[in-house]
Amino acid sequence: MTIGEERPESQSQSEGKVWNLLKxxxxxxxxxxxxxxxxxxxxxxxxxxxxxLDPSRKLYFPYEPGKQAKSAxxxxxxxxxxxxxxxxxxxxxxxxxxxxxxxxxxxxxxxAIVFKFVEHPLNNEKPEKTGFKFKIMSMKVKGSIEYVPEMxxxxxxxxxxxxxxxxxxxxxxxxxxxxxxxRLQLAEANAAVEAHKRAPEDxxxxxxGEGLVIDEWKERRExxxxxxxxxxxxxxx
Numbered sequence: 301m302t303i304g305e306e307r308p309e310s311q312s313q314s315e316g317k318v319w320n321l322l323k324x325x326x327x328x329x330x331x332x333x334x335x336x337x338x339x340x341x342x343x344x345x346x347x348x349x350x351x352x353l354d355p356s357r358k359l360y361f362p363y364e365p366g367k368q369a370k371s372a373x374x375x376x377x378x379x380x381x382x383x384x385x386x387x388x389x390x391x392x393x394x395x396x397x398x399x400x401x402x403x404x405x406x407x408x409x410x411x412a413i414v415f416k417f418v419e420h421p422l423n424n425e426k427p428e429k430t431g432f433k434f435k436i437m438s439m440k441v442k443g444s445i446e447y448v449p450e451m452x453x454x455x456x457x458x459x460x461x462x463x464x465x466x467x468x469x470x471x472x473x474x475x476x477x478x479x480x481x482x483r484l485q486l487a488e489a490n491a492a493v494e495a496h497k498r499a500p501e502d503x504x505x506x507x508x509g510e511g512l513v514i515d516e517w518k519e520r521r522e523x524x525x526x527x528x529x530x531x532x533x534x535x536x537x
Contacts, residue, residue, distance in 0.1 A: 350379040350438045351404075351462045359434055360478050363469035365420040372485035373465070376409035381440050385462070386452050387412070388435040394419070395432070403447045411489040416467070432467035 354374040361369040377383045386401035394417045404410065414434065439452060439459050452459055470479045 348460075349462060350377065350383045350440065350460065351385060351436065352376040352378045352409075353436065353463055353465075355465075355478075355481075357463065357465060358468045359414060359465045360468050360470050360482050361414075361416055361418065362472040362479070362482075363418060364472060365418050367418060369416050369418050370486055371414040371416070371467075372411050372482060372489055373414065374409055374411050374485065375404070375436070377404035377406055379440070380406050382406070382442070382445070384439045384441045384445075384447055384451060386437050386439075386449060387414075388437065389433065391416070391432045395434075397434075401447050401449060403441060403445065411485050411492065413486065413489050418469075430467045430469065434465040434467070436462045436465065438462050 352375075354376075359371045359373060361371045363369070375385060382403055382405055384401065384403045387397040389395045389397075396415050398413045398415070399410075402410070416432070437452060437459050439455060441451075445451075468478075470476060470482070472479070
């Protein structure tokens with residue numbers, strides 16, 4: 301067809317229908333597309349953190365095979381509400397935490413101590429990397445609620461994984477910034493434990509011995525489970 305030549309009427313009508321059909325899905329899907337884009341944008345945003353960790357990505361242990369090594373991490377609540385935190389590890393048989401969890405008020409911080417038994421290597425060589433990891437989770441809580449581990453299972457949709465910490469072994473005979481910082485944190489944590497022992501008894505959990513968290517945490521958990529069992533019985537009546 302040359303310039304200026306008129307198109308047949310049937311062809312023009314056919315092309316118009318095709319154009320209208322092409323426009324129709326876009327016109328009706330504008331709202332759903334916008335919602336999808338918004339959801340995608342929200343999913344790409346970084347998860348808001350409630351806790352500040354120091355160290356932020358690694359847990360350092362002095363490498364002493366056959367002994368129980370200690371690490372430390374400062375945990376600070378940087379949010380405007382009370383926050384519960386909880387430790388998890390992929391090596392529960394050789395590791396435990398003091399405390400294993402708790403509730404922090406806004407701005408409050410603690411130094412948690414992590415204990416790990418260091419096994420002898422098979423080839424008598426210090427491992428450069430380990431597969432041991434610790435996960436710290438957080439959850440916003442209301443009021444002065446007591447910490448129990450079960451709260452994280454009951455409100456999974458409210459739980460945020462703050463960080464997964466990689467275990468790193470340090471040579472205790474070789475000075476390094478990480479080793480010096482670890483020693484300072486452990487000294488501060490031990491001083492806090494001693495101060496807590498000298499303080500009058502109150503409602504706070506008491507820490508016994510070398511980190512055995514078996515005192516009031518156990519009692520609180522038993523009270524919590526008893527309460528939950530009572531509620532289930534009432535619901536079934």
